[in-house]
Amino acid sequence: MVSIDEVARHAGVSTATVSRALSGRGHVSDSTRARVESAAKSLGYVVSSSASSLASGRTRNIGVLVPFLDRWFFSTVLSGTASALMRRGYDITLYNLTADREQRRSVFETFLRRQRVDGVIAISIELGDEETERLRELDLPVIAIGGPNPRLSTLTVDDVAVARLATEHLVTLGHHDIAHIGASPEFDIDFHIPTHRRQGFEQALADAGIPARPSLYEPADFTIEGGFRAAKQLLGRPGERPTAIFAASDEMAIGALLAARELGYRVPEDLSVVGIDGHELGEFFRLTTVDQFPLGQGERAADAILDELEAKDAGTPNGLPGEEPRRLPFELIVRGTTARLDH
Amino acid sequence: MVSIDEVARHAGVSTATVSRALSGRGHVSDSTRARVESAAKSLGYVVSSSASSLASGRTRNIGVLVPFLDRWFFSTVLSGTASALMRRGYDITLYNLTADREQRRSVFETFLRRQRVDGVIAISIELGDEETERLRELDLPVIAIGGPNPRLSTLTVDDVAVARLATEHLVTLGHHDIAHIGASPEFDIDFHIPTHRRQGFEQALADAGIPARPSLYEPADFTIEGGFRAAKQLLGRPGERPTAIFAASDEMAIGALLAARELGYRVPEDLSVVGIDGHELGEFFRLTTVDQFPLGQGERAADAILDELEAKDAGTPNGLPGEEPRRLPFELIVRGTTARLDH
DNA sequence: CTGAAAGCGCTAACAT
């Protein structure tokens, strides 16, 4: 591998000048810079990241924590993050937090402490107090998508408001008998999103003066299959039948659509269905949803952390932890699975 | 950040001994090792990756190239790779090759040359000659999933055989009028998988003495929506109608299933459908498919590269490039979308 | 089995 002295020799300058010319830190005359750059290019020189990191303390690398790699939502956010980071010349090292507690611990106690990264982005991770503390001890910029977590900088979408919006849409269309597919009321309180979405659903009903009916709740696990099963229950059992279904994720909404179709219900004539997320399949299924722009979330997190890094570098730190959570946008997308209730 | 001398001081030994005790390279008495380990643990010491890499030339980090992050197949392979690497203490830095040619170039010319990784795994990337050459110049172990590429170590599934197997299944069930959804014959030859699958399909038909019929080919783009559209064409237009559909991916097969249902065909009574891949939704849709175990592919690639690294380290390099491509397993999974043709 | 010391390849004062 060609090293910096070789470039220096070819350009007829010192290694310090090569470093300055190539990194853009410190002044170098235009003519020397040109000479250095051409020498570097012709030799195929690229700065060694470990040598540079060791000397400068900067790695040009961001650690990204994800809970799942193979689920649409997370991989889409990650995709946004990856492209934004790469655009700005940063590498990304990926930490996939698995169910294995021991392995998860090791990410916080070992992997992240190798001084391999300049900052950390945590994508929709439900962080324990200890984990949050480990992150803070890193003394690195951290951006969490999700939360809000008062001890970290967060980008968060207001899940209560999102669910309220979806439900209000149904109410506006005249629906009263609206079922809920998502977290059961006694759901694990560690995982907040499903609970928030249920709360938003209930708020919208309450605002409209519609009493909640336990028989219209059906728990499911956020997959297509889970939504399918839940909808089968809701639509198949005798007694009160909903005219609309609120599904706490698009995947479950799609499952519900499939179930309705299989039972012979026409959507949206006999049944309206609304989801949440902005899933890529939503368009195909003509699904009405509240889009939360996951790709954009990933990009924003990347930009936020790089901005913080640059500000820190320039000596004007912004984005202190503990600040107000930054709010992420969302939008109701009305497509073909919801319609006015026929009287 | 606590450094190695602190640990050395606490344990009452030299930094060299700390290094040896913690890395396991070179001999250290059991009692010293124990003292060092406890000092390290109590101080929360973790080796600095840049310092260690600079001194040793080893990074404990593998670069992973993927063409898409947000498509099921690739993110599943990646998931397998990530968990296997993490299990063995390796970090993974992710390079998402986008459509942007310039950015793609920069991955090969710059990002990968930063000496940040000990090896590279390329997941289903169609590498150009120049790119292959850049990879070889890195002088690092490289494993490509896909190919085969005679200039690289590859793990490849025999796509021709896979498609043949799926088609033979249909033939065995008595089908003659079998449609093909996938690459059109004049498809971009740069991207091999769709073409291989079409060839396997044709071989199976030829073996069974069934002439290929152009009207039973419908091109599609490997998405659910693409499969849906293609199946609508095949099943909706007047003239000869297939009794079975071979879809070159599970996603297209699922689209075809949905289209069939919408047109009122019963599956498998009126129409058999087979896919390829082993998609997570296959079970839900009762889809007959040829599974290629993407999670396992990712794990195998990780294990292969780590084995190569260890062998190299131990001075017994194996897995030279140019070797025979290692074959990946696949298996016909017969579920509910295929049945014997009714006469 | 352990310690001393010489780098690994770069960056960042400090000079000039």
Added chain:
DNA sequence: ATGTTAGCGCTTTCAG
């Protein structure tokens, strides 16, 4: 604007 030089925090001979 550029060069000199002292590290950055480890690993690895080389001695002992």
